[in-house]
Amino acid sequence: MNISVIGCGYLGAVHAACMAHLGHDVVGIDTDRRKVDALSDGQAPFFEPGFPELLREAVESGRLRFTDDFSEAADSDAHFLCVGTPQRDEDGAADLRHVDAAFEALLPHLDEHDLVIGKSTVPVGTAERMAGRLETSGTGARLAWNPEFLREGFAVDDTLRPDRLVYGVPDGEPGRQATATLDSVYATALEAGTPQIVTDYGTAQLVKVAANSFLATKISFINAMSEVCEATGSDVTALAEALGHDDRIGNKFLRAGLGFGGGCLPKDIRAFQVRAGEVGADQALSFLSDVDAINTRSRERTVEHARQLCGGSFDGARIAVLGAAFKPNSDDVRDSPALDVALRLQRAGAAVVVTDPQANANAVKAWPELDVVDEVESAATGADLVVLVTEWQQFRDLDPAKLGTAVRERRILDARNVLDPAAWREAGWTYRGLGRR
Structure with a gap:
């Protein structure tokens, strides 16, 4: 098919490259000329495993091109809206200005054979409004809503082999x-057997925010249990393992630690609450305020644990922070718990040095006042405390004996509960996890 993808950020660029990989002829359209030029040259503007190779292959094949000219969508039959919906500062609602602008720019280039397909995460009611606008536009085009379920770090596989449509x-x-x-x-x-759910506009829009709300709730639940474990001298990792064997609960998203962040879960649960209030269902989602609060408290608890490990004060303390991205296999620092903790430690008086395998440049761009280095050894040199805040495999595989030769004090705070406490203690480290004995 001939496909246009409107908006070539993280979602749109991955979707465009994957559609071309599947054999479709795709044009990606974005108003950012620098982004268009980079993508046209086969250069990925963000880190995502497998995406650079897929992008270059699609561009070189001729099945994928990029432009800032909306008129080039005219030859397409299917038009995917992949524009971002950031959180509004004033009330936490989704900001739809960019989605609406892209939709209006597309309208003059549609005809009766076209299908506009929304993939952006929007408040329920947005698709109905857009469908009404199409009806009055005289184009004869139709609208469908096809939510995305990409996980950063697995976006290519999630697009090519989705778990549902x-x-x-x-x-x-x-x-x-x-x-x-x-x-x-x-x-x-579909030929591979992917489950397909055909439903109405409202339900389709709710699926993504409902899924993210459930995942956020599960993460915050185990972090709440982590607090209880600390108060009672129990071990949250053993508790989570025991809970996970119940097939009604399962063990996914049940690892206590620093909590969630990124460009989706935090903003989506906040926007969902705002929209629920607008439609008179605010009480139904009031629990999400607690979910959000527990998540923020995990960051505060991490800083307090660090303070205790530094003897009750950060004065004169040098802290190596391992991680800046909100999760491994990503360079995304939006609402990153890792960066938030680093900044809290610095503002509390510690000398903080941050390192991340992929997100250093974005961390510096977001917070120029942070000291950021490329190597773990450089960050750890002379450190009184090492804090692991993003569970990159490189950090999980660190040799505690080798790292111990760089630091001033062998103390580590595992804010993701991914290290082996016994191995680190055997190497002479004071080890502490969140909610662990």
């Missing part, structure tokens, strides 16, 4: 036509 379509013949178009786009995944 959700279509939000109108009733009757327009819905059947929209479903047929989407089936053509995702023919490879």
Whole structure:
């Protein structure tokens, strides 16, 4: 098929490259000329495993090109809206200005054979509004909502081999036509047996925010249990293991630690609460305020543990912070718990040195006052405390004996509970995890 992808940020660029990989002819459209030029040269503007190779292959094949000219969408039959919806500062709601602007810019280039497919995470009711705008535009084009479920670090695989496909379509013949178009786009995944859910606009928009709210709740639940374990001298890792064997609960997202961050979960649960209030269902989601508060408290607890390990004061303390990205296999520092902890430690009086395998440049761009270095050994030299805040495999594989030769004091705070306490203690380290004995 001929496909246009509107918005070539993280979601759009990955989606465009994957669609081209599947054999479609794709044009990616973005208003940022520098981004367009970089992508056109096969240069990935962000770190995502497997994406640079896929991008270069798609561009070189001729099936993928990028432009800032919306008129080049005119030859496409399916148009994916992949524009970001950041959080509004004033009230926490989703900012739809960019999505709306992209949608309006696309309208003049649509005709009756076209399908506009929303992938952006938007408040329920947005698709209905856009469908109404299409009806009055005279283009004859239709709208579907097809939420994305990408995990940073696994985005390519999640696009090529999704665990489900959700279509939000109108009733009757327009819905059947929209479903047929989407089936053509995702023919490879459907042939592989990917589950397909065809539903209404409202349900399709709710799936993504409901999924993120559930995951955030599960993460905050085990972190709340971590607090209880610390108060009772219990071990949250053993507790989580025992809970995980219950197949009604499962062990995924049940590892206590520093909590969640990034560009999706925090903003989505806040925007979901705002939208619930607008439709009169605010009490139904009031628990998400507690989920958010527990998540923030995990960061505060990490700083307090660090203070205790430094003898009750950060005065004169040098701390090596291992991690800046909000999760491993990503260079994304948006609402990063790792960076938040580093900044809290610095503002509390510690001399902080940060290192991350991929996110150093973005960390410096976001917070120029931080001291950022490329190597773990450089960060650890002379440190009174090492704090692991992003669970990169490189950090999990560190040799405690070797690292011990660089630091001033062998003290480590494992804020992700991924290290082997026995191995570090045998090497002479004072080890502490969150919620661990």
